[in-house]
Amino acid sequence: MTIDLDPTPSDAPIDGHDGTVVTAPTPGGAAVSLRDVSVTFGKHRVVRDVTLDLAPKRVTALVGPSGCGKTTILRTINRLHDDTGGRVSGRVTVGDLDVYARDTRPELVRSRVGMVFQRPNPFPTMSIFDNAVAGLRLNGVRNKKVLREAAEAALHHAALWDLVKDRLSAPALKLSGGQQQRLCIARALAVEPEVLLMDEPCSALDPIATAKIEELITHLASEVTIGLVTHNMFQATRVSHVTAVFLLGEDRATGELVEVGPTAQIFDRPADARTLAYVSGQVG
C-alpha cells in the first residue's frame, strides 16, 4: 500500500480556520473536543487555553518544539495527569463523555481512549499474546475465546499477525523495537478504543520501523480518531490531515496553541506569522 503524502478528506469539509470539523457522528471514532484547557503543575502553568478538536476518521498532528505542551495536552484527554499531580482546567469531551465531570471514572475514560507512548513499553514479563490482550483482561474480559479473537484482530490491525502468529507465547521483549511498538499499538487497539493518542511513537525507532508505523497510522485513521504528537514536521505532512501548532507564548514559559488547520495549509500558507517562523525552521 502506498502512502498518500497529501491526504485529502473524502467526506465532510473542513470548515473555518480553527480546524473545527463539521461532521455527523460516525460509527468509527469519536470526536474529541478541548475547550480552554490549561494544565498547571504546582505554580507553573505548562500550557494554556487550548481549544482544539480531534475529528473522527482523521489524524490530527500536534507539532511544535519540545516543552510547548503538546504531550501535556494529549495526556489531558485520557486523564493521565491524575497521577502526576497536574491540575487540568477547561472542558474535555470524548464523544458524549465529559472527561473531567465529577462522576466520570478515569478508568472508563481510559478504556475508550487508547495511548501509545514514546518508547515502546510492552509489559516485559508477559508474552506477545498476554501483552495484546492485557487491556482486555484488565477491563474484566475473561472469556478465552473472546480474548483469542481479539488478539488476532488487534495484531492484524497492527500489521503484526503474520510475524508473530506462530510464537504468541514468546516473550514480548524478543521483538525488535519497531515490532514492540506495533505490539503496543495492538494492545491499545484490542480494547476497541474510539480515540488513539500517540505520543511521538516513532522517536525511538529506526527509519524503516518509522515508515511502517506511519503507514499503519494512515490505515488506522479510518476506524479511530487519532491524535499524534510529533516533533518531526515531515512526519506530520506525511500522515496527518489536520495539524495543530504549539509554541511558547510571550512569557516564554507557557505553551499555547498558535494555529490549527489542514496540514497542507499549515505548512504552505499558514495564517499566523509565528507558525510561518516555526515551519520554515527559524524557530524551535
Added chain:
Amino acid sequence: MTTLLEEVPPPLAPVPGVARALRRRRRRPGGRLYAVLRIGGALVFGAVVVALVTTLVSGSSQAFGHFGPSLLWSGTYNVTKDQYPTGVFIVGTLVTTAVALVLAVAVGVATAAFLSELAPRAVAAPLSVAVDLIAAVPSIVVGLWGLLVLSPAFAHHVEPFLKRVPVLEWLLHGPALGPSMLLAGVVLAVMILPTVVALSRTAMAGVDVADREAARALGATRWQVVRTAVIPGARSGIEASVTLGMGRAMGETIAVAMVIGNTYTIPHSLLAPGATLGSAVINNFGEANPGLDRSAVVALVLVLVAITALVNVGGQLLLRARARATRT
C-alpha cells in the same frame, strides 16, 4: 611581540628552596610504610577468614570421625549408639525459617507495596525509616521481649485462638505452653522483616514508570497496576530479599535460643518446643565435655555456617544478577 597576557611571565628557572625541599621529601620512606599497612591489613583479614574455617573444620573433625557422615541427619541422641541428633536441629532450623519466611514475605511484600505504590509520598519516607528501625535493635533485646512478653501472650491468648481455626489444626495441636517453634518463627519474622521490606521496596520502586503508565493508560485501577506491572517487574528483587531474609533467619541464634524451649526430638506440632542448630549450640556448648561432645557441637556450628553461607551467597548473586539486568 604583541601579547594578550596582562604581564609577561619570567623565563623558567629552578627555585633553589623548592628543589631542596623536594629532595628531602623523596628520601623519607613514607611510601613503603603505606604499602606495608595496606598489605598487612589485607593479610590479617585473610588470616582471620582462614582461621575461622580451619578451626571449625578441625574442631569438628573428631565428631565426624567418630559418628561418620550420619552426624548430619541422625535424629536421636544416643552416645553409646553413636547417634547425635543433628537431624533434629536441622529440621528445627528449616521449620522455624519456613514459618518466619511465610510471615515475613506476606507482611513484608504487602508493606513494601504500600510504601512504594499506595502511600502518599510525604508519608512513605518516614514510614520506611520506621520499618527499618527494628533492624537496629540488638537481637538479645528482641529475644528478651519475645521470652517475657510474647511467650505468655502466645500461650494464653494467641495460640488458643489459632487452635480454633479449623485449617490450622494439623499444624497446631498439643498444649500451648509458651516456648515453641511458632513463637520462634514469629520472632525471626520480626527480625527479618526490615530486610524483606527494604529490598522489595527498592525492587518495586525500580520498576520502570513506562510499564506503570502502560497499565494505567489501558484502564487499570491502582491495585491492577501493582499486580500487572509492578510486582512482576520487581520479582527478581523480591526473590533476592526472600533469600537474604532466609539467610538471616537461619543465622539468628540468641533470640531463637530464648524462645524455642529446647528438646532433642523432632516436634510434631508448631506449638511444641524444639531446637535449631543455633539454639542447640548455645545450650550445649557450655556443658559439653571436652573431646567428642564438644567436637559434635562444633560440627553443628560448621553445618550452620555452611548452610547460611550458601544461602547468603545465593542471595547476593541474585542481587547482582538483578543489578546487571536493570543496567542493560
Added chain:
Amino acid sequence: MTALAPGPGAPTDAIGVRRAFVRERARRSLVRRRLASRAALVVCAGALAASLAPLVGLVAYTVGRGWPVLDGAFLTHEPTPPGVPGGGIANAIVGSVVIVALGAAMAVPVGVAAAMFLLERRGRIATTLRFCADVLTGVPSIAIGIVAYDLLIAPGGLLSLGHYSGLSGSVALAVLMLPIVVRASEAAMAAVPAELREAGLALGVRRSRVMRSVVLRGALAGLVTGNLLAVARAVGETAPLLFTAIGSQLFSLDPTQPMAAMPLVIYNDGTQPFPAAQQIAWGTALVLLALVLVLSVTARAAAARLNRRAR
C-alpha cells in the same frame, strides 16, 4: 465477537458491536475492580501496621518495664548476690565499653587498612577478599564466639590464655566488626572521586600522602558513620561473648580476666524465672537500647557535620 446481542439503538456495524461489548464489560467490572483496589489498599496498610507493631511493642515494653528499675544505684553499683535486693549493672556497663572499645581498636585499623588495599588493587585477590567480607557478614555470631573460644581459651589453642577473658571477647567482636568496617570503609573511600586521587598522584605526590590528604579527608564522614555503626552493632552482640568473656559479678577493668557485659546480663538474668532478675534484665535492655540509639544518632550527626565542613 458474539457476546453482545444488539438491542434497539445499538450500533450494528462490527466495530461498533465490539466497542459496545468492551465498554459494557469495562463498566460492569469497574465496580468490582475499584472495590478490589480499595480492599488491597486496606490490606497493605494493615501490613504496614503489622510491620510497625513489633517495634512499637518492643520499645514500649522495654521502656515500661526497664525505666522503673533505672536509678542512680542501678547504674553505679555492681550486682548483689542472688536473692539480695538492690545492686546494679555498673560492671556490665563498664565491661561492655571496655570490651567493645578494645575490639574496635583492633578492627578499625585492620579494616581500614584492608579497605585501602581493596581500593588500590583490582585483581583476583581483591575480588576474593571482597567476597569473603560479604560472606563473613552473614556468618552467625555464635560461630565467631566458638572459634574465638577454641583459639584463645581452650587449652592448646593457638594464642590461648587458658581461661575466659574480656580480651578474647574483644577479639571475637573485632572479627565480627571486621567485614562491616572493611565494606563500609571501602565504600566511603571509593566515593571520593578518582580524579582527585589521580590529580594528587600526577603531581608526583606519594600514594600515602595522597591517601592521607585527599582520600581519608574526603571519606572521613563515611568512615566515621560506617565505623560507629559497626560499633553500635557490636555493643548489642551476645553470642560472641557467651564463651569468651563469659560475664562476671565483679567490677573489673582487667580484660585478661572474665568480664561482665550488658548483653550477657540480659541473657543470664532474663532467662531466670525470678521477677527480680527479669527486672534487672529489662533495665539493662533499656540502657543497651539507649546506648545503641546514641551511637547511631551520633554516627549520622557526625557524618552530617563532617560533610558540611568538608564542603
